[in-house]
Amino acid sequence: MLDSKPSSTPIDYGTRLHQQSGVPLSDSEASAYRRLIGRLIYLTNTCPDITFVVQHLSQFISKPRSTHQQAAAHILRYVKAAPGFGIFFSAKSVIQLQGFSDSDWADCLDTRRSITGFSIYLGSSLISWKSKKQATVSRSSSKAEYRALASATCELQWLTYLLEDFGVSFLRPALLYCDNQSTLHIAANPMFHERTKHIELDCHLVREKLHSGLLKLLPITSANQLAGIYTKALPPGAFNFLQCKLGMYNIHSQLEGGS
Missing domain, CATH: 3.30.420.10 (Ribonuclease H-like superfamily/Ribonuclease H)
Structure with a gap:
């Protein structure tokens, strides 16, 4: 993620995610996804601007898929763009x-x-x-x-x-x-x-x-x-x-x- 391009929004406009979008993640990828969402939920205590998308992605932690993983990575790109926001x-x-x-x-x-x-x-x-x-x-x-x-x-x-x-x-x-x-x-x-x-x-x-x-x-x-x-x-x-x-x-x- 250090080399990724920063994003101006935590989720792309018009993004529509559901339980069957993308392909299923492997067990290790799914575990990493759950840990990331847990950390992002904690971050919403001081970053209200990511609250909607984190809430949205937390609904898929039982069976996360590739599109959910990509959307979670998009949040990191957004946070990277302005880490000093508070x-x-x-x-x-x-x-x-x-x-x-x-x-x-x-x-x-x-x-x-x-x-x-x-x-x-x-x-x-x-x-x-x-x-x-x-x-x-x-x-x-x-x-x-x-x-x-x-x-x-x-x-x-x-x-x-x-x-x-x-x-x-x-x-x-x-x-x-x-x-x-x-x-x-x-x-x-x-x-x-x-x-x-x-x-x-x-x-x-x-x-x-x-x-x-x-x-x-x-x-x-x-x-x-x-x-x-x-x-x-x-x-x-x-x-x-x-x-x-x-x-x-x-x-x-x-x-x-x-x-």
Whole structure:
């Protein structure tokens, strides 16, 4: 990998992996793949920009194939391009929780389950993020988005209680941004319909937190949806834009610029 060409993104735009893509790996190659994915999962604790693709590749550790191995190597090429990238925490931003919730409907080619993605900020600093395949199949994009919204709501609730336990003063309510108009309508509508019955618990959860004043739902455009980096492979331009919004900076370039 030392002689490999660096990559500008952790996964090529439009890449679609599934359980039968490529040829099976040998036992030794499969073991090496599992060890690499384990290390990459650990790396996502400080590199949120690789979270989506690492989550995606971790689904194939039982029977990895050549295309999965190549995609994992692609992540290493991306990390090699800027090893000094890390999360910057500002000491001057307003202390308020802000969340961004997104999903990619029926993304998994093997199960057609959707991907939940969210990012939570304290002021301008990223403090929590997730990319995870949903437990059940959603029959519409709005249902998938609502499940993602409920996950982000639970995280905001936990962080709110955590800040209270620490005695931290912060602005209320927490803000939660969603780019799906149908999902926002379901959250604002006090009446249940037959088509929303299977997400009734999620509906009750979100509405309860809205009515209690714990959070406020706000619309956002898809282009500015910061959680999009956790749900899909993006083209370089969109990826770089969202990466900057994560508050990630290259310490090496900062040092070079100041010297």
